[in-house]
Amino acid sequence: MCFSVTQCRLWASLALLIVASPLAVGETTTGWLDWLAEPAPLEVTVDDAYLEMRTGPGRGYPVYHIVEKGELVTLLKKRTDWVKIQAKRGQQGWVYRKSLALTLGPDQQPVTLNADGRDQYEQRDWELGVAMGDFGGADSLTFYSGYRFATNLTAGFSVQQATSRVADSKLAYIRVQHQPWPHWRVSPFFELGAGVIQSKKRSALDQPLDTTSNSLLIATGINFYLGRRFNGRLEYNNHKILTSRDENEEVNEWKLGFNVFF
Amino acid sequence: MEIRFQRLFLSALCALGCTVAQAQDDTQRVLDKIVTPDMERRHIEEDQLDTEDFEIGAYYGFMSIEDFSGSWGWGLRGAYHINEDFFLEVNYGQHTAGISTLEIGGGLPALTDAERELSYYDLNLGYNLFPGEVFISDNLAFNSTFYLVGGAGNTTFADTQFFTYTLGAGYKIYLTDYFDLSVDVRDHVYERELLGFNKKWVNNLSTNIGVNVFF
Known part of the structure; x- marks a missing residue:
């Protein structure tokens, strides 16, 4: 299949590379195919008097096995606040994540736990949220997501739908939020956003009228820490809709919702 | 030398x-x-563990659409488990409405075929009320949970959008840690004003069976 010597060499070296690369990865543990390899098992030694293994990830599931002090267990995976472990003889079950603080890693140090509760609130990065409210007389529903890239600043986007008897609106914004006192339990915020609004006005007589306009957002409100990974959110939004008519439209919105942060 | x-x-x-x-x-x-x-x-940290807090699934079921008979339809579902009790849930589903009560009496068709398409989405907060185990036989038990959901969303029907409240309850059996079957009943409530019908709050009840996978 090769038409010249150079091409032949090229094919040969390519074939060699393809054949050789898995071998090379097999020999040395560091390689670009590393993520395909099974990671080393996370083995810890129980340092508490005993560890209770439940059949499921929750306090409502029954305890069915006990691991004694000094036994070696393998950590498999985590769901919410529960960790699935495998005991010496192969039994698998779920333990509460905080009990990992009473196990020792191969370096004889307790497993380092992530922050939780108020500490987690202090260290929050990502948030997802929903809110319901009144958008100039229409019922509105908003979905948020945000990333806190600096202590005081969060960038994110929101999508929103507002429905009333006379109009349906869909809004999407890119927004930046500033929290002057992010460590306060009740923390005020100021927000600016830019996006688009798509409105469909309807009445019994007229044909529906579709318009798409750019829109600017000024928002202010408070975030309040509710506990665990929840944050309440009460806010006032001022939407400036840049219409193609002579006058811009302005819509006021009040809404209440909650965020989950992680 | x-x-x-x-x-x-x-x-x-x-x-x-x-x-x-x-x-x-x-x-x-x-x-x-x-x-x-x-x-x-080496040192072990909690962060090294693989987390499985997201769930994705599909469901199939029957929805009775008030004044417009009922139909079978399907939907997609995504959920994020916040902790062992609470989860956030997003659903999207589609159904086709049947003949209305007005049309059964021999009246003219109230809606075109395209207008009979009903679709909805909702954002819900869910709560696992009764987690536990079900015993299929002496030696075979599966984890299960009874859950409640409530939230809001939007329904598109007769080419019109309706702000919709959702309330429901369901039962879920975990066949494995990450794969489960669910059965739930949900009520989709909205205020409707359509040609030929008085303005009123309508309840569209739906019953679905679904499969979900955690990842």
Whole structure:
């Protein structure tokens, strides 16, 4: 299949590379195919008097096995606040994540736990949220997501739908939020956003009228820490809709919702 | 001649030095093997664990659409488990409405075929009320949970959008840790004003069976 010597060499070296690369990865543990390899098992030694293994990830599931002090267990995976472990003889079950603080890693140090509760609130990065409210007389529903890239600043986007008897609106914004006192339990915020609004006005007589306009957002409100990974959110939004008519439209919105942060 | 001697002497010295260095190196390697146990002394952090908090699924079921008969339809579902009790849930589903009560009496068709398409989405907060186990036989038990959901969303019907409240309850059986079957009943409530019908709050009840996978 090769038409010249150079091409032949090229094919040969390519074939060699393809054949050789898995071998090379097999020999040395560091390689670009590393993520395909099974990671080393996370083995810890129980340092508490005993560890209770439940059949499921929750306090409502029954305890069915006990691991004694000094036994070696393998950590498999985590769901919410529960960790699935495998005991010496192969039994698998779920333990509460905080009990990992009473196990020792191969370096004889307790497993380092992530922050939780108020500490987690202090260290929050990502948030997802929903809110319901009144958008100039229409019922509105908003979905948020945000990333806190600096202590005081969060960038994110929101999508929103507002429905009333006379109009349906869909809004999407890119927004930046500033929290002057992010460590306060009740923390005020100021927000600016830019996006688009798509409105469909309807009445019994007229044909529906579709318009798409750019829109600017000024928002202010408070975030309040509710506990665990929840944050309440009460806010006032001022939407400036840049219409193609002579006058811009302005819509006021009040809404209440909650965020989950992680 | 002198230079030749010098070279010989120096090369001999060099060779000797190298051998000594090599020998020292070998000794060190052997000692390393004896002293260092063949065990990795690494530290374990919670972050190294694979998390499985998201769930994705599909469902199929029947929805009774008030005044417009009922139909079978399907939907997609995504959920994020916040903790063992609460989860956030997003649903999207589609159904086709049947003949209305007005049309059954021999009236003209109230809606075109395209207008009979009903679709909805909702954002809900869910709560696992009764987690537990079900015993299929003496030796076979599956984890299960009874859950409640409530939230809001939007319904598109007759080419019109309706702000919709959702309330429901369901039962879920985990066949494995990450795969489960669910059965739930949900009520979709909205205020409707359509040609030929008075303005009223309508309840569209739906019953679905679904499969979900955690990842």
